Amino acid sequence: MTENDKAVSAKAPSFLDYAPAPESTSVLHLKKHYGLFIDGEFVDGRGDAFTTISPATEKEIASISNANNADVDAAVAAARKAYDRTWSKLSGADRGKYLFRIARLVQERARELAVAESLDNGKPIKESRDVDVPLVAAWFFYYAGWADKLDYAGLGPNPQSLGVAAQVIPWNFPLLMLAWKIAPALAAGNTVVIKPAETTPLSAMIFAEILQQADLPKGVVNIVTGAGDTGQALVNHPDVNKVAFTGSTGVGRAIAKSVAGTGKKVTLELGGKAANIVFDDAPIDQAIEGIVNGIFFNQGHVCCAGSRLLVQENIHDEVVDRLKARLSTLRMGDPLDKNTDIGAINSKAQLDRIRELSNVGEAEGAERWTADCAIPENGFWFAPTIFTNVSTSSRIAREEVFGPVLSVLTFRTPAEAIAKANNTPYGLSAGIWSDKGSRILAVADKLRAGVIWANTFNRFDPASPFGGYKESGYGREGGRHGLAAYLESAGWAAPAVTKGGKK
Amino acid sequence: MTRLTVPKTYKLYIGGKFPRSESGRTYEVTTKKGAFLANASLASRKDARDAVVAARAAVNGWSGATGYNRGQVLYRIAELLEGRREQFVDELMATESLSKSAATTQVDTAIDAWVWYAGWADKYVQVAGNGNPVSGPYFNLSTPEPSGVIAIVAPQDSSSLLGLVSVIAPALVSGNTVVVVAHQNAPLSAISLSEVLATSDVPGGAVNILTGSPAEIAPWLASHADVNGLDLAGAEQLEWVDLQIAAADTLKRVSGPVVGVPAPSIERIVQWTETKTVWHTKSLI
Numbered sequence: 001m002t003e004n005d006k007a008v009s010a011k012a013p014s015f016l017d018y019a020p021a022p023e024s025t026s027v028l029h030l031k032k033h034y035g036l037f038i039d040g041e042f043v044d045g046r047g048d049a050f051t052t053i054s055p056a057t058e059k060e061i062a063s064i065s066n067a068n069n070a071d072v073d074a075a076v077a078a079a080r081k082a083y084d085r086t087w088s089k090l091s092g093a094d095r096g097k098y099l100f101r102i103a104r105l106v107q108e109r110a111r112e113l114a115v116a117e118s119l120d121n122g123k124p125i126k127e128s129r130d131v132d133v134p135l136v137a138a139w140f141f142y143y144a145g146w147a148d149k150l151d152y153a154g155l156g157p158n159p160q161s162l163g164v165a166a167q168v169i170p171w172n173f174p175l176l177m178l179a180w181k182i183a184p185a186l187a188a189g190n191t192v193v194i195k196p197a198e199t200t201p202l203s204a205m206i207f208a209e210i211l212q213q214a215d216l217p218k219g220v221v222n223i224v225t226g227a228g229d230t231g232q233a234l235v236n237h238p239d240v241n242k243v244a245f246t247g248s249t250g251v252g253r254a255i256a257k258s259v260a261g262t263g264k265k266v267t268l269e270l271g272g273k274a275a276n277i278v279f280d281d282a283p284i285d286q287a288i289e290g291i292v293n294g295i296f297f298n299q300g301h302v303c304c305a306g307s308r309l310l311v312q313e314n315i316h317d318e319v320v321d322r323l324k325a326r327l328s329t330l331r332m333g334d335p336l337d338k339n340t341d342i343g344a345i346n347s348k349a350q351l352d353r354i355r356e357l358s359n360v361g362e363a364e365g366a367e368r369w370t371a372d373c374a375i376p377e378n379g380f381w382f383a384p385t386i387f388t389n390v391s392t393s394s395r396i397a398r399e400e401v402f403g404p405v406l407s408v409l410t411f412r413t414p415a416e417a418i419a420k421a422n423n424t425p426y427g428l429s430a431g432i433w434s435d436k437g438s439r440i441l442a443v444a445d446k447l448r449a450g451v452i453w454a455n456t457f458n459r460f461d462p463a464s465p466f467g468g469y470k471e472s473g474y475g476r477e478g479g480r481h482g483l484a485a486y487l488e489s490a491g492w493a494a495p496a497v498t499k500g501g502k503k
Numbered sequence: 504m505t506r507l508t509v510p511k512t513y514k515l516y517i518g519g520k521f522p523r524s525e526s527g528r529t530y531e532v533t534t535k536k537g538a539f540l541a542n543a544s545l546a547s548r549k550d551a552r553d554a555v556v557a558a559r560a561a562v563n564g565w566s567g568a569t570g571y572n573r574g575q576v577l578y579r580i581a582e583l584l585e586g587r588r589e590q591f592v593d594e595l596m597a598t599e600s601l602s603k604s605a606a607t608t609q610v611d612t613a614i615d616a617w618v619w620y621a622g623w624a625d626k627y628v629q630v631a632g633n634g635n636p637v638s639g640p641y642f643n644l645s646t647p648e649p650s651g652v653i654a655i656v657a658p659q660d661s662s663s664l665l666g667l668v669s670v671i672a673p674a675l676v677s678g679n680t681v682v683v684v685a686h687q688n689a690p691l692s693a694i695s696l697s698e699v700l701a702t703s704d705v706p707g708g709a710v711n712i713l714t715g716s717p718a719e720i721a722p723w724l725a726s727h728a729d730v731n732g733l734d735l736a737g738a739e740q741l742e743w744v745d746l747q748i749a750a751a752d753t754l755k756r757v758s759g760p761v762v763g764v765p766a767p768s769i770e771r772i773v774q775w776t777e778t779k780t781v782w783h784t785k786s787l788i
Contacts, residue, residue: 154631253752256751270754427777440783452779452780459639459782464645467778470753479780480633481778
């Protein structure tokens with residue numbers, strides 16, 4: 001090849017250069033301002049309204065009401081009234097029908113919801129369109145069927161709903177987390193006040209319109225938007241019976257403290273630092289895809305992300321080389337483009353945290369490699385990054401980065417892999433890659449994590465319980481266990497041996 | 504001539520051994536009327552920490568045993584307790600001023616509770632777990648597993664033996680290990696029970712029994728980072744909300760105070776378990 005040829009080929013489009021293919025935003029019918037959704041109506045919040053922006057462009061999308069304490073009071077009162085007068089009196093079959101309606105309406109407006117989600121959150125449209133929104137519909141469909149079958153939920157006869165559920169959800173899967181919270185709560189017969197994350201309220205507002213279309217009785221679901229203080233007012237409200245929170249372990253701890261002694265039933269889905277264990281007999285092509293999906297899905301904004309790659313020492317170099325090659329083909333950019341693999345980081349604050357921890361990783365002696373991709377001028381972006389030579393004590397091996405940053409560690413024996421995987425206060429998820437079924441079963445037994453993926457990663461299903469061990473929180477979402485989190489058992493006491501105290 | 508009796512020295516039960524409190528402290532246990540019965544060990548913070556270390560060391564062995572095996576060990580406790588009924592009846596009559604029939608009822612109820620819980624060891628997984636029909640080519644199974652080390656304040660208001668059994672048996676069923684603070688004023692049957700445990704093939708460290716002041720010891724257990732669950736069954740008279748707040752620092756699973764003695768229930772087993780869900784990929788054929 002002559003110098004001239006090289007110059008020509010450098011300019012010629014590579015196989016990675018695609019023409020832009022943005023999803024149309026014409027399906028959206030956004031309002032300039034969204035109020036709170038209380039008692040079936042949009043009402044203005046009494047706090048100072050805030051704006052929600054697209055993290056890909058930093059452009060304003062809409063102004064959002066901010067719920068202050070009085071608004072939270074009103075929302076809880078509406079939920080209580082709806083619980084007492086309507087929802088708890090409805091038959092399970094009718095509750096189920098409302099949930100089926102919601103599932104169908106979500107399917108009908110799926111593209112609109114996906115576009116709104118990608119616009120507001122920054123996640124690639126292929127994920128919001130093919131993962132988030134379909135799962136939202138699936139979640140409502142699954143729990144709809146439970147509503148008139150509570151006697152079969154394994155809690156003994158006639159389990160009871162709890163009352164008003166206070167729910168606070170994160171920004172990484174805004175609509176999906178809303179579905180995880182609302183669907184089982186309503187199926188079990190509770191009413192809801194939910195607070196979406198400050199940076200991602202948009203899809204919840206469209207969901208409120210869906211509730212109106214479904215003709216859900218007013219007050220059964222109330223949506224209050226705002227920041228941390230709104231969430232605090234909600235979970236600490238004396239008239240809520242259940243608190244469900246997904247978010248950071250720090251906030252989870254604070255909630256566990258604030259509800260101590262109140263008798264509120266609590267579900268906490270908190271942070272994680274999942275080990276993704278790759279044995280030398282793993283199906284390597286699938287493993288590479290699984291590692292990429294494990295940590296770069298949703299820009300790594302996933303509590304169960306496989307952020308610690310534990311790779312058997314003898315295949316370390318091969319795996320890392322192939323990972324780098326694969327990451328070099330990922331396209332970062334416009335979340336609404338159908339070809340985008342990596343979208344925008346959700347907020348400036350999160351980007352700062354990812355940058356800070358990555359710098360710490362380098363300072364602590366790990367070797368940093370970042371995919372060579374063009375960073376758009378505006379918005380918040382962080383290119384896929386791998387750290388090798390990471391020590392188990394390094395902060396990037398211990399703290400949740402919540403971004404597209406993978407720490408690679410090695411092991412020699414299954415026992416060492418297990419010890420390293422469990423060497424964390426978290427215990428949300430883990431991955432195992434091996435062609436040997438007996439080894440997978442043995443290793444899965446020893447891992448202290450609530451969800452384990454064998455030869456796959458980041459799979460979610462409404463029938464499958466999800467939740468952590470240790471400081472990743474307690475309670476489960478999904479499946480029969482997720483339903484139980486919103487029910488009170490009437491009791492399973494053994495008859496003959498019951499002896500009360502003298503008190 | 505009447506024979507001079509040989510009174511027992513009541514000590515702690517930690518790691519399968521019977522040490523005195525490292526603090527050297529004891530307190531007087533009396534009948535309700537104030538007659539001297541024994542000097543019990545007054546456990547310290549250090550004793551509590553030693554007990555947690557022993558409990559943690561025992562987790563792998565006890566939780567790794569099969570359910571069938573754990574069930575037989577728990578049933579063995581009932582067998583040995585049955586053989587020593589008279590001793591426990593006498594102790595309860597002395598410490599709780601119970602009539603013979605009330606003491607006998609309590610001992611028998613405690614024995615039956617062990618039998619009831621023993622039967623769950625190889626069944627609770629079937630009741631609390633399930634296979635999940637996910638939408639994809641995956642074999643997906645949820646199974647409960649023990650949480651780890653459970654710290655317990657035993658019921659304090661009555662029924663010192665039955666109260667203790669009612670809180671430790673359900674935690675043990677799934678393979679947890681426990682550190683339990685016994686009934687403060689009537690701790691003798693707890694230490695006698697530990698002699699039963701020590702000879703029932705319960706591994707050393709699986710149950711650790713402290714006697715002394717729950718108010719003094721419980722805060723150290725509540726805040727201990729290597730404790731996974733906190734059972735406040737007998738903590739009603741303590742500052743139990745503070746204990747729950749301390750437990751929140753490491754997000755321990757917490758069960759609140761109970762009036763009287765908790766009835767046997769599968770919920771008490773399941774509350775000290777974690778549900779693990781494993782997705783196994785099916786190959787394309």
